[in-house]
Amino acid sequence: MRLSVFLQSWGFVQAENRLHRILLIGLLATNVITAFAALRTERTVIMIPPNLTEKVEISRQEASAQTKEAWGLFLAQLLGNVTPNTLDFVGSAISPLLSSDIHREIINAMNDQISALKIDKISTSFTPNQVYFEKETNKVFVTGQLITKGPNDKPESSFRTYEFQIAIVNYNPVVNDLDVYQGEPKTKEFLEMQKQMEASTHANP
Numbered sequence: 001m002r003l004s005v006f007l008q009s010w011g012f013v014q015a016e017n018r019l020h021r022i023l024l025i026g027l028l029a030t031n032v033i034t035a036f037a038a039l040r041t042e043r044t045v046i047m048i049p050p051n052l053t054e055k056v057e058i059s060r061q062e063a064s065a066q067t068k069e070a071w072g073l074f075l076a077q078l079l080g081n082v083t084p085n086t087l088d089f090v091g092s093a094i095s096p097l098l099s100s101d102i103h104r105e106i107i108n109a110m111n112d113q114i115s116a117l118k119i120d121k122i123s124t125s126f127t128p129n130q131v132y133f134e135k136e137t138n139k140v141f142v143t144g145q146l147i148t149k150g151p152n153d154k155p156e157s158s159f160r161t162y163e164f165q166i167a168i169v170n171y172n173p174v175v176n177d178l179d180v181y182q183g184e185p186k187t188k189e190f191l192e193m194q195k196q197m198e199a200s201t202h203a204n205p
Contacts, residue, residue: 058171079162084118141187143184
């Protein structure tokens with residue numbers, strides 16, 4: 001083999017090796033950047049919560065309005081449909097979902113109510129007719145008809161609202177506030193109108 005041909009071939013091999021090293025370094029750099037971005041990106045979980053037939057996305061600290069409405073509806077139906085035999089189960093099912101700030105207060109109130117319902121052997125059934133999520137206050141309002149019935153009494157019907165403030169912590173729902181009352185939901189708009197009416201009444205006795 002002629003020396004000039006050999007040198008040309010060796011030079012080509014060296015140039016090709018240098019090009020491969022540059023490409024390898026570039027690929028390594030892009031892989032490192034991709035891995036770092038993947039570690040910093042919050043994972044999104046696709047799940048089907050209660051009362052939903054469609055998949056929804058939920059992140060570590062947030063969820064869609066549909067997800068929170070579904071959880072609110074589930075909790076309202078759980079609280080609103082009870083019998084003396086299911087009261088203890090309802091309490092144990094609600095307890096893990098309550099935040100530490102309201103846990104003791106809500107559980108104590110529920111225990112008092114459970115004792116009263118057991119003594120009077122009262123059953124309730126709740127039929128929801130509207131679920132509304134208020135983004136400004138992060139509250140879910142579930143309204144409907146509540147029927148209360150004792151063993152020897154006629155059923156009594158009332159319009160009931162279940163109000164929840166639901167947060168997402170590590171992909172799990174946490175109830176930060178819970179209120180149950182008769183009448184229309186106390187939305188931000190409703191409370192502002194009520195405040196204006198009270199101010200007008202005081203101004204014009």
